[in-house]
Amino acid sequence: MSTWAPVEYTGVAELRGPLVIVRGVRNVGWDEYATIILESGERRHGLVLDVDRDLAVVQVLEGTGGLGAETTRVTFAGSPLRVPVGAGWQGRVCNGRGRPLDGGPPILGDDSAPVAGFPMNPTVRQPPTEPVITGVSAIDALTTLVRGQKLAVFAEGGLPHLELAAQVAAQAHTGGEPFSVIFAAMGLTHGDAATVRDILERRSSAAELTLLLNLAGDPVIERLLTPRIALTVAEHLAFVLRRHVLVVLADMTSYCEALREVSAARGEIPARRAYPGYLYSDLASIYERCGRIRGRPGSVTVLPVLSMPGGDITHPVPDLTGYITEGQILLSREVPSYPHIDPLSSLSRMMRAGAGEGRTRPEHLDLAAQILAGLSRARQAGELADLVGESALTRTDRRYLAMAQAFLVGLLAQRPDEARTLADTFDRAWQVVSVLPRSELSMLGEQALEAGYRGQE
Amino acid sequence: MGTVTRVNGPLVEVRDLAGAAMFELVLLGPYRLPGEIVRLSGSHATVQAYEYTGGLAPGDPADRGGAPLSALLGPHLLGGVYDGLLRPLTGAGTWLDPAVSSSAAVARSWQFTPLVGQGGRAAPGTAIGRVEDAGSLPYLVLSPGGEVSAISRPGRYPHDAAVAVVGGTEVRLTRSRQVRQALPYASRLDEAVPLVTGQRTIDLLLPVCLGGTAAVPGGFGTGKTVLLQQIAKWCDADVVIYVGCGERGNEMADVVAELAELPDPRTGGRLIERTVVIANTSNMPMMARETSIYTGVTVAEHFRDMGYAAVVIADSTSRWAEALREFASRSGTLPAEEGYPADLASALAAFYERAGRVVTLGGDTGSVTIIGAVSPPGGDLTEPVTTQTERFVRTLWALDRDLAYARHYPAISWRESFSRDAGALTRHDPENASRRARVGRLLAEADRLTTLAELVGAGALPARERIGLLAGRLLREGFLRQSSLSVRDAYCRASRTALIADALLAVVERCQDLVEHDVPAAAVEDRDFSPVLRAKEAPEGEIAARRDAVLNDLETLR
Numbered sequence A: 001m002s003t004w005a006p007v008e009y010t011g012v013a014e015l016r017g018p019l020v021i022v023r024g025v026r027n028v029g030w031d032e033y034a035t036i037i038l039e040s041g042e043r044r045h046g047l048v049l050d051v052d053r054d055l056a057v058v059q060v061l062e063g064t065g066g067l068g069a070e071t072t073r074v075t076f077a078g079s080p081l082r083v084p085v086g087a088g089w090q091g092r093v094c095n096g097r098g099r100p101l102d103g104g105p106p107i108l109g110d111d112s113a114p115v116a117g118f119p120m121n122p123t124v125r126q127p128p129t130e131p132v133i134t135g136v137s138a139i140d141a142l143t144t145l146v147r148g149q150k151l152a153v154f155a156e157g158g159l160p161h162l163e164l165a166a167q168v169a170a171q172a173h174t175g176g177e178p179f180s181v182i183f184a185a186m187g188l189t190h191g192d193a194a195t196v197r198d199i200l201e202r203r204s205s206a207a208e209l210t211l212l213l214n215l216a217g218d219p220v221i222e223r224l225l226t227p228r229i230a231l232t233v234a235e236h237l238a239f240v241l242r243r244h245v246l247v248v249l250a251d252m253t254s255y256c257e258a259l260r261e262v263s264a265a266r267g268e269i270p271a272r273r274a275y276p277g278y279l280y281s282d283l284a285s286i287y288e289r290c291g292r293i294r295g296r297p298g299s300v301t302v303l304p305v306l307s308m309p310g311g312d313i314t315h316p317v318p319d320l321t322g323y324i325t326e327g328q329i330l331l332s333r334e335v336p337s338y339p340h341i342d343p344l345s346s347l348s349r350m351m352r353a354g355a356g357e358g359r360t361r362p363e364h365l366d367l368a369a370q371i372l373a374g375l376s377r378a379r380q381a382g383e384l385a386d387l388v389g390e391s392a393l394t395r396t397d398r399r400y401l402a403m404a405q406a407f408l409v410g411l412l413a414q415r416p417d418e419a420r421t422l423a424d425t426f427d428r429a430w431q432v433v434s435v436l437p438r439s440e441l442s443m444l445g446e447q448a449l450e451a452g453y454r455g456q457e
Numbered sequence B: 001m002g003t004v005t006r007v008n009g010p011l012v013e014v015r016d017l018a019g020a021a022m023f024e025l026v027l028l029g030p031y032r033l034p035g036e037i038v039r040l041s042g043s044h045a046t047v048q049a050y051e052y053t054g055g056l057a058p059g060d061p062a063d064r065g066g067a068p069l070s071a072l073l074g075p076h077l078l079g080g081v082y083d084g085l086l087r088p089l090t091g092a093g094t095w096l097d098p099a100v101s102s103s104a105a106v107a108r109s110w111q112f113t114p115l116v117g118q119g120g121r122a123a124p125g126t127a128i129g130r131v132e133d134a135g136s137l138p139y140l141v142l143s144p145g146g147e148v149s150a151i152s153r154p155g156r157y158p159h160d161a162a163v164a165v166v167g168g169t170e171v172r173l174t175r176s177r178q179v180r181q182a183l184p185y186a187s188r189l190d191e192a193v194p195l196v197t198g199q200r201t202i203d204l205l206l207p208v209c210l211g212g213t214a215a216v217p218g219g220f221g222t223g224k225t226v227l228l229q230q231i232a233k234w235c236d237a238d239v240v241i242y243v244g245c246g247e248r249g250n251e252m253a254d255v256v257a258e259l260a261e262l263p264d265p266r267t268g269g270r271l272i273e274r275t276v277v278i279a280n281t282s283n284m285p286m287m288a289r290e291t292s293i294y295t296g297v298t299v300a301e302h303f304r305d306m307g308y309a310a311v312v313i314a315d316s317t318s319r320w321a322e323a324l325r326e327f328a329s330r331s332g333t334l335p336a337e338e339g340y341p342a343d344l345a346s347a348l349a350a351f352y353e354r355a356g357r358v359v360t361l362g363g364d365t366g367s368v369t370i371i372g373a374v375s376p377p378g379g380d381l382t383e384p385v386t387t388q389t390e391r392f393v394r395t396l397w398a399l400d401r402d403l404a405y406a407r408h409y410p411a412i413s414w415r416e417s418f419s420r421d422a423g424a425l426t427r428h429d430p431e432n433a434s435r436r437a438r439v440g441r442l443l444a445e446a447d448r449l450t451t452l453a454e455l456v457g458a459g460a461l462p463a464r465e466r467i468g469l470l471a472g473r474l475l476r477e478g479f480l481r482q483s484s485l486s487v488r489d490a491y492c493r494a495s496r497t498a499l500i501a502d503a504l505l506a507v508v509e510r511c512q513d514l515v516e517h518d519v520p521a522a523a524v525e526d527r528d529f530s531p532v533l534r535a536k537e538a539p540e541g542e543i544a545a546r547r548d549a550v551l552n553d554l555e556t557l558r
């Protein structure tokens, strides 16, 4: 924007971890965007974390490797970082800072927007009411994803959470309304990234997909930007271009590690497990960017995906995520088949508003409640059977165990490349409850039972 | 005029602020972002900024505001949604950009009726006039004390108009008040009066007083927000101040939409008209979270002074404590437990101390009740905010993850929770005291027996103990469980709570009597208890008949 060359500062006072401390700066603002020029002419990028009189602390997104204190030059943009926004992002593959990896031209937008975003005025929020259909039976039937919701996926170690995230990203739709997916990958290995790209092939041909890839070998600090770029682009697609946008953020644990690294380099007082005390607010500044706006058609739905270190749900990353998101889908090793979703530990808090009459099926909420109640009873019966033997169970309890088995085989188990229609999912759900005697189905109304029940009694 | 020297997120340092005072408002940079002085050394001030400070730079100007951080109190409050500094959010633009100043909705005119005549005396705190169109309650304009030298005639006046001169002071419809200092009152009242919440578990077992304090600790998904929203909707207070402190935007939208729909049974208006919503969601500036708690209490005190029962509901006080920690850490304060500043305990104590039932300056009775959610990291109830809060509140509703996973809502643990006011509240109501004691005993006994049954199997227990287990199940399902989704049961009035409890107690007593007269426990367990278990979904008039149906059915076993 400026017509004069920006001031170049050469007074690098200190290099520490991902930080450069520049001396002699004037009129540099907090959170301003910086460009760091190496002796070789290479350009890196950074953000101002602290500015005290003439000293600016800059966090370098690509890391400080190879920077020399005498030879490095730094310029400041005069404002916080903005990115281009517009339809041009669709169908593109970029790195974690939004630079093309697909051989295409740089992305030019119709407009630009600050990556930090602005908080949405809570009084203009429209409470979410319609579903995103994921084509994954266990999600659509029991933890329905709702447009404008943030719903997290938590995975115990070694489970294919990235496959599930990619499957949802590849299959999801909003029943014919304009729909886009932005998949922001953080800290993925080459192998994982290849798997994710394979699964996403199906959608990227439809030009509705944007892929931002920060790989495990890429600069760690760059990850701090990746979800924010994804959301800035998403907000524009949703609220200006009127699309429903699903933003998948995987793996948020890698993101949080980057945040911890910067915090440690700054010598900040750590809170739980050495994560910074502001982890909650930082995560909220990402997850809260979902929603709908009254009187506007689009929506932003956020699906943060994360691996739980040590399988521990009380670890700060899943814990604080759970405090912010509107429910969670838990992948557990105790569930033997893909997608390994443990229905009893999973919950979509928005489901009540997004499922049922006129949205999915009239009997949806009752059917889901009945399945969950049945699974819970089956779990108790299973524990009892482990103690005293299956023969000691009542006839009814045995029917519950059979129902849980039917659930696992008939509804939950699904291939990673299998997209199920809602009709198919509901068909399977009715098969599951029909294993139980009709008299046990106290949560379903007469009319629904008449139409759906296929058991003998 | 001072100059910014350092910007580190919400921490801003300013030099040359001659004459400034602690807690004074400071306006920072070209967009005049509000901040508050939290440390002064000579003319060098440390300022806590209440907006995003991106772009603010050393060298930028900083202006003294001349007064402590204050909130604008007035007839506009009821029915509105405000940010942590009590600035209206309704009409403030889709995206909250601090560089775009908004002139939202305080400015309107109000229907004023004088209550005193010119030339009379009006003691401090007494009403000199009222505004009728300010929500579901008359909004009272209070006297600063003195002779009424001028008073406006009935009519419509703009919000900033002086409607009277009392003791030489102009009295306006709106006034600005510091938020960190409690508004004065004449004296505290000791007598215990219940706040009826409509939640059975609370009203019978774990009651809270008008002017009392309650905390709701619980991990995520245990039902804190739903419980607080239920209380906001159904409790019998006059005014509810709902503070969303660092929580979800969708929840705020939801609660506002619901309150706007629901009729207020006492006034025929809408519930939103007795509610003030302060929304500082988790993605809004963190430091405004810190003030939103005080702003909320100040609004409550303001209505208390008009003689009303006000309730402050804060979801969640943990996010407020985190804001304290964040700022302390940036300003280099020595950390205590888990990085929280050493004054966390005194800050919590001071906040809950602002609750109370009082005689107002004007001689009326009013109260401020405070109910706060606590969000312990990892559900760990030994963390500092939870343990410190437990010290200062009179009532604790601890939410239990296992109950929530079993979809037992509200997931209030009858073991971990307490109410220090229960004794005082039932002192003059022996019937309720005995009801409470019996239900409490049966629940405790059932817990003990459940542990035992897990070891030896329920079948191995003597008949009397098996009935003890049955009693626990009946009370949990028929009394404690209360779905917020149920049309009839979301709210349960006191008389109904007593009827349901008595019906269940009568059934339990009959069961005990039967096994004492050698009826096998299994035969009793097999009877159909659903009429009393579902009594909570039935009209009040049917409850006795349902109880009798079960009692008669049990009689056939003899």
Ligand SMILES: Nc1ncnc2c1ncn2[C@@H]1O[C@H](COP(=O)(O)OP(=O)(O)O)[C@@H](O)[C@H]1O
Pocket: A349, B218, B219, B220, B221, B222, B223, B224, B225, B226, B227, B409, B410, B411, B482, B483, B484, B485
């Ligand atoms: N009294 C209740 N009745 C029915 N459902 C409830 C009740 N309390 C909680 N729930 C369920 O639990 C979910 C989580 O509750 P919420 O209050 O949001 O938890 P928290 O605020 O503790 O994280 C809700 O979305 C709802 O499905």
Ligand SMILES: [Mg+2]
Pocket: B224, B225, B226, B247, B315
């Ligand atoms: Mg909550």
